[in-house]
């Protein structure tokens with residue numbers, strides 16, 4: 001049988017194995033198929049002893065010397081075969097792809113990861129790239145971007161009302177932080193755009209919690225009271241096990257309702273710090289709502305029957321909270337005092353009227369979003385009415 005001639009040659013000159021020889025060997029072998037020969041010329045004195053061990057480690061075969069300082073390597077199967085799932089977003093992601101970035105090659109036989117959200121329809125949404133781009137461009141800092149030095153000394157009853165509202169907002173920010181944070185480690189990294197959007201959402205909520213707490217403390221009153229009714233409502237949100245249902249309850253129903261609340265707070269803010277906080281938080285929340293709407297649209301286009309399970313989730317939550325009277329008097333009173341501008345009877349009357357209108361606007365905006373997701377008027381009215389009194 002005629003001797004096989006080398007498919008490629010490489011001259012390593014006097015480069016020693018510890019000086020990076022494997023880099024050049026791997027590059028030369030990458031262009032060969034299994035069974036083909038590479039001829040290596042190397043003048044380094046330690047090369048010959050190290051080459052055999054290196055070939056065994058890398059899954060190749062050291063064939064022998066073919067002349068002075070000349071050696072031959074037969075390309076083997078390599079350390080592990082690789083798969084290349086491609087750069088398109090697959091309908092289903094293999095848990096064995098693990099943490100490999102989409103579009104790259106992956107060695108076979110890697111560990112199986114415990115991601116449970118591995119189907120595109122479990123997590124995907126349109127417009128993810130644009131939501132993420134806006135989120136990255138609109139990050140703000142509570143220390144840098146809020147006019148803290150312009151905070152006036154407010155009448156005690158207004159400052160106390162604001163401190164109570166900031167306390168309520170902060171509780172809700174924690175819920176809005178923990179819900180996406182719970183799901184991130186369950187989402188297969190193949191759907192990285194979803195993970196990226198949710199990661200920024202978590203960072204947004206951390207900033208909101210920080211900024212609202214600062215506002216309560218900056219007025220000298222400190223934080224107010226957290227009511228059981230609010231805690232029970234948020235607990236039902238935190239415990240929702242299904243991603244799509246959680247996104248519906250949090251982003252569409254809860255954060256959607258908070259958009260109206262933040263507009264109200266900006267409108268009635270008695271100081272520029274509160275107004276700026278409400279405006280910046282509203283900008284972030286609008287993105288969170290946009291993600292929720294896009295995800296729900298994606299799911300409902302493919303599984304329209306899921307509307308009934310989403311409706312059931314809202315109604316189930318409403319039944320669980322049936323014993324809870326509604327928005328806590330701490331928050332409700334504070335909103336009326338803020339909107340009325342004080343505690344004189346005519347101010348309270350004006351404030352109560354504004355809070356009545358606030359509830360009506362929240363309901364109208366929820367029904368609009370539900371229509372946008374294909375719920376009919378009857379369903380939208382019913383679901384909006386069953387939404388938690390706690391807003392989130």
Ligand SMILES: [Fe+2]
Nearest residue numbers: 173176205208
């Ligand atoms: Fe928030």
Ligand SMILES: [Fe+2]
Nearest residue numbers: 176255285288
């Ligand atoms: Fe949010």
